[in-house]
Amino acid sequence: MGLELFTVRDRIAADQVGTLTKVAAIGYKEVEPSVTIDNLPAKQYRALLDRLGLIAPTSHMSVSPGPDLEQQLEDCQIMGTHYVSAAPARPAPSGRSGARGGARRGAGTRGGARGAVQRPAPTPDSYKKTVDMYNQVGAVAQKYGVQVLVHNHAMEFERFPGSDQVPYDIILAEADPKLVVMELDIGWASVAGQDIVALFQKHPGRFVLWHVKDFMDLQYLFPQPEMTESQRMQVAGKWMVPVGLGGIDWKTIFAHAELAGMKHFNIEQDNADSWGDSIAAAGVSYRGLLRELSA
Numbered sequence: 001m002g003l004e005l006f007t008v009r010d011r012i013a014a015d016q017v018g019t020l021t022k023v024a025a026i027g028y029k030e031v032e033p034s035v036t037i038d039n040l041p042a043k044q045y046r047a048l049l050d051r052l053g054l055i056a057p058t059s060h061m062s063v064s065p066g067p068d069l070e071q072q073l074e075d076c077q078i079m080g081t082h083y084v085s086a087a088p089a090r091p092a093p094s095g096r097s098g099a100r101g102g103a104r105r106g107a108g109t110r111g112g113a114r115g116a117v118q119r120p121a122p123t124p125d126s127y128k129k130t131v132d133m134y135n136q137v138g139a140v141a142q143k144y145g146v147q148v149l150v151h152n153h154a155m156e157f158e159r160f161p162g163s164d165q166v167p168y169d170i171i172l173a174e175a176d177p178k179l180v181v182m183e184l185d186i187g188w189a190s191v192a193g194q195d196i197v198a199l200f201q202k203h204p205g206r207f208v209l210w211h212v213k214d215f216m217d218l219q220y221l222f223p224q225p226e227m228t229e230s231q232r233m234q235v236a237g238k239w240m241v242p243v244g245l246g247g248i249d250w251k252t253i254f255a256h257a258e259l260a261g262m263k264h265f266n267i268e269q270d271n272a273d274s275w276g277d278s279i280a281a282a283g284v285s286y287r288g289l290l291r292e293l294s295a
Helices: 005-014 016-026 042-052 069-079 124-144 167-174 186-191 196-202 229-239 250-255 278-294
Strands: 002-004 030-032 058-063 083-086 147-151 180-185 209-212 264-267
Touching (some): 002 005, 002 264, 016 042, 030 264, 042 069, 083 124, 083 180, 124 147, 124 167, 180 186, 186 196, 186 209, 186 229, 196 250, 250 278, 264 278
Parallel strands (some): 058 083, 083 147, 180 209
């Protein structure tokens, strides 16, 4: 059982060691770093995980193309990380970005931040360029035993204007499966109205990593065809709940894990801090998923 550390980001900001200690005490064996690791060198962070009996096979601390890419990938090796997100290179305010530290979240954004820079609407060509970057980074990462992961939100399933094609079609078609794996966020894909098992059947073996998050009342989103996927995300974000308290059929989805090609999964609740205690919410999700799968 893995936990995406974005779930407990508020607690990590205040006390990283104490938070990871509590995550391990719940019973989690894997974690997916996604927010600052206090710029700890990879060896120190790995030693912390080892002491707590945790591993980090996946990471959203993005690596970027550039002169220090191989150093970032060496840090992944030290961390025992085999799957890492990638993002275009950008100047860091100080120090080195990527696997070692910094606050670089993986592909995509969490949307709607006030004052965020408005970017041009994505196009098929822009997605192809992004996937080409994933492939290029993946080709370098291969010799370090690392593959690039691609995480989705709901927007990747929104049709391009005047087309039946969606961005996720391009990602699946253009990404080299030997270099790039899909980290399917099952929660956000469900918000976009996707049939998860049908995705597995159409693209067997491609969904090596999963994000497991749950929502209530998703059926009320789908009679609203005028809504964009970003708007669905904004509404559904208020209905996000610990795993097992929502309406996603986890027993059926996990029954198809072999077809999907799943090797690792991480529970994630983006709004866990709004429950008053994100650690407690992570515990509810842990027990909730066990209950769902044993029913």
